[in-house]
Amino acid sequence: MSHADDPAPAACENCATALQGAFCHRCGQFIHSPVRHASHAIEEVFESFWHLDGRIFRTLRDLLVPGRIATRYLAGQRVRYVAPMRLFVILTLLTFFVAKFLVDGATFDIAADSLDRETHGRIAAATTVAEVVQVRDDVLADLDETRRVTGAIPGVRPQLDSAEALLRQQAQARIDALNGRAGAGAAPADSAAEDDVGDPGTTPVARRPVPPTIGGPLGERIERNLVRMRDDPGAFSRALLGAAPTTLFILVPLFALLLKLAYLFQRRLYLEHVVIALYSHAALMLGLLLVFCCALASSWLAHVGWAARALGWAQTLLLCALPLYLLAMQKRVYGQSWPWTLVKFAAIGQLYVVLFMSVAIPMAGYALYAA
Numbered sequence: 001m002s003h004a005d006d007p008a009p010a011a012c013e014n015c016a017t018a019l020q021g022a023f024c025h026r027c028g029q030f031i032h033s034p035v036r037h038a039s040h041a042i043e044e045v046f047e048s049f050w051h052l053d054g055r056i057f058r059t060l061r062d063l064l065v066p067g068r069i070a071t072r073y074l075a076g077q078r079v080r081y082v083a084p085m086r087l088f089v090i091l092t093l094l095t096f097f098v099a100k101f102l103v104d105g106a107t108f109d110i111a112a113d114s115l116d117r118e119t120h121g122r123i124a125a126a127t128t129v130a131e132v133v134q135v136r137d138d139v140l141a142d143l144d145e146t147r148r149v150t151g152a153i154p155g156v157r158p159q160l161d162s163a164e165a166l167l168r169q170q171a172q173a174r175i176d177a178l179n180g181r182a183g184a185g186a187a188p189a190d191s192a193a194e195d196d197v198g199d200p201g202t203t204p205v206a207r208r209p210v211p212p213t214i215g216g217p218l219g220e221r222i223e224r225n226l227v228r229m230r231d232d233p234g235a236f237s238r239a240l241l242g243a244a245p246t247t248l249f250i251l252v253p254l255f256a257l258l259l260k261l262a263y264l265f266q267r268r269l270y271l272e273h274v275v276i277a278l279y280s281h282a283a284l285m286l287g288l289l290l291v292f293c294c295a296l297a298s299s300w301l302a303h304v305g306w307a308a309r310a311l312g313w314a315q316t317l318l319l320c321a322l323p324l325y326l327l328a329m330q331k332r333v334y335g336q337s338w339p340w341t342l343v344k345f346a347a348i349g350q351l352y353v354v355l356f357m358s359v360a361i362p363m364a365g366y367a368l369y370a371a
Contacts, residue, residue: 055082063087063283066325067332070279074272074333084278088252091285096245098292119167123174132178136171140164239364241291247360248284252277254355255348262344263334276333280326287322291315323349 008031011017012024022031059082062069073081082090119139126132143164256277260270298311326349331341 055080059087060286063279063286066283066328067330070276070329070333073275073279084275084282088249088278088282088285091282091289092245092249095285095289095292098289098296099242099245101292101296120170123170126174126178129175129178132171132174136167139167143167236364240360241288243360243363244288245285246363247356248281248288250359251352251355252281255281255352258348258351262348266334276329280329283325283329284322287318287325291318294318 008019010019012019012027012029012031014029015024015027017024017026019031023029024031058080059069062072062081069081070084073084081087119135122135123132126135253274256270256273259273259276260268263273294311294315298308298315301307301311327341327345330345331338334341336344
């Protein structure tokens with residue numbers, strides 16, 4: 001049935017306003033109902049889809065030019081763009097999602113590497129083959145559960161497979177050492193000669209004293225994470241980068257307040273500065289999203305040297321471009337001379353870095369602690 005066969009109502013079915021065309025001039029509803037004809041439903045789906053995508057693409061395109069979208073939005077040209085809060089939330093969710101993949105992969109990289117160090121002491125302390133087998137089976141069960149839950153995260157499964165292979169190798173070496181000692185009538189299991197669980201023909205190594213723990217489960221966990229950070233100095237940097245999306249989301253109103261104080265004599269409303277802050281943070285989120293995508297792609301293409309190097313350079317360029325983008329945006333939106341813009345940008349930037357670090361560092365530390 002065509003549109004002509006569908007009798008048009010005299011009044012809007014939504015607000016009962018008398019109709020003067022195909023759309024209600026009061027609420028904007030289309031006169032044809034999508035529940036009466038499949039063609040109308042399909043038409044409405046595609047119309048909404050392309051209309052939404054067109055606004056998103058137009059918004060992202062203009063967002064790449066520093067200050068363009070904020071200036072036009074404040075000048076009243078709002079219908080062509082996605083609203084600043086909605087755009088910021090969408091980009092924040094996407095960036096946070098990708099960051100979780102990146103940071104979780106790094107966390108499991110640390111965990112897989114430290115798993116052998118923690119288990120090594122238990123295997124070395126075992127005095128019978130049965131104890132070694134029990135430790136090995138317990139850790140293998142934990143690895144299987146971790147593999148089941150997180151195996152879909154890129155880069156995790158190879159790390160777990162590597163940890164499992166190393167665990168089996170050490171357990172077998174300890175079993176061989178115990179069997180060799182039992183056959184030769186060697187010294188007791190807690191002697192210094194047994195601390196070396198390497199090849200049977202190697203020279204025994206004296207057992208190093210185990211450092212005292214801070215005390216209790218909390219202290220042991222803190223100590224374990226300090227060891228992780230010592231062995232992998234980049235762990236905290238990755239955790240800090242992963243905390244960036246949440247931190248930026250929290251700091252938007254504070255950044256708008258800094259802009260309000262810096263440009264107090266322009267007599268702009270605080271909400272105008274909020275709009276500028278939202279679009280500037282949306283640009284930061286977009287830049288971080290691209291950085292995280294490059295980092296993930298670099299880990300997947302680690303075996304392709306030139307691709308990994310190119311992606312590394314792309315990440316560096318993106319991170320360097322973000323402050324330059326904000327500087328150009330501040331100059332265009334507020335329209336002051338370059339000297340004044342540079343002075344205010346430097347002052348706001350220093351205060352913002354302090355605020356950012358005061359929020360991001362505790363979040364990164366908690367992420368490492370909870371890992």
